[in-house]
Amino acid sequence: MIAQNAHYNEKMASVYEQMYPIGFDTDAALEFLATLAEPGARVLELGVGTGRIAVPMAERGYRVFGVDASESMIAKLAERDSKGEVTVELGDFTQPGLDMGGDFPLVTLVLNTFFVAVSREAQLNCLRNVRDQLAPGGRFVLEAFDPSPYHVLTKPDLSMRFLGENAIMLDTLMVDRSQQLMVATHTILDGGAPQTTQHVLRYAFPQEIDLLAELAGLRLVERTAGWRKEPFTALSPRHVSVFERAE
Ligand SMILES: C[S@@+](CC[C@H](N)C(=O)[O-])C[C@H]1O[C@@H](n2cnc3c(N)ncnc32)[C@H](O)[C@@H]1O
Incomplete structure (x- = not known):
């Protein structure tokens, strides 16, 4: 991890x-x-x-x-x-x-x-x-x-965020409900090489x-x-x- x-x-x-x-x-x-x-x-x-x-x-x-x-x-x-x-x-x-x-x-x-x-x-x-x-x-x-909607996810959830005129962030969420763990991946697209970071949450x-x-x-x-x-x-x-x- x-x-x-x-x-x-x-x-x-x-x-x-x-x-x-x-x-x-x-x-x-x-x-x-x-x-x-x-x-x-x-x-x-x-x-x-x-x-x-x-x-x-x-x-x-x-x-x-x-x-x-x-x-x-x-x-x-x-x-x-x-x-x-x-x-x-x-x-x-x-x-x-x-x-x-x-x-x-x-x-x-x-x-x-x-x-x-x-x-x-x-x-x-x-x-x-x-x-x-x-x-x-x-x-x-x-x-x-409240983790209820995430706890029932069975496949990755994908969403997008506005960061500014020339930048967006792609967010994916994956959940392992057996451990109440969520892996969140954020990819920044701002014209340069895409950069991805990941973090784990225990909801x-x-x-x-x-x-x-x-x-x-x-x-x-x-x-x-x-x-x-x-x-x-x-x-x-x-x-x-x-x-x-x-x-
Ligand atoms: C979601 S941000 C919230 C920042 C701020 N409280 C706000 O409301 O904008 C979480 C922050 O917690 C810090 N953080 C993560 N794990 C931590 C830990 N174990 N001990 C101290 N800070 C931690 C991160 O570096 C980050 O700055």
Whole structure:
């Protein structure tokens, strides 16, 4: 299996902002997060990436800390964060013992990033790290897709994304439901030689996430279908779930 972070290489980092352009649900996410912590509060984002959420949060007065396993993504964040307001560390949130200072009133893990932990043990490690970094009474926000439509795929799913006037991305998804694994392949076509990267996700159903969270000492507080607090139903393609420490 391919090393999970090889995917977020320089090329992917260079097109990441076109994949999720400004305005892509980000404003709604910022509004949602603002209901959970006041400006001035310390916020930790796991898999902070190019700072799509972290940089505007810092601009709104939060003291933002981020961890990411990709040097290329961190370099892009630094370009966006010209005032150096976000404190970023290179690290792996699936390894036990992540220490970003602890006592955070808000910890976030958005855009399906939980699923980069490709085993149940790695997902549990991640949630234990969250639990240890969270302040009593603090909130942990996890945004992920509901895997139900993917879990039944029996052949590769192909789709295409617009990256800009002269660039598209071809995405293929293959699923091994016996292991809840999904292999996503992204090919960038921008006039140069096509470049393909692949990454593996271990998807988990919301109820399994709740159980893993419970094992890690967290408790579900609220689940909605998105950042605008749409009700979560059997047909919701994704969820935004809020947890707290269980004690
Ligand atoms: C889908 S991107 C999300 C980025 C950002 N949170 C956002 O919302 O735009 C996932 C990020 O997680 C990082 N990542 C993947 N595996 C990781 C790990 N084990 N530990 C830390 N970061 C990881 C990737 O490098 C990438 O920047």
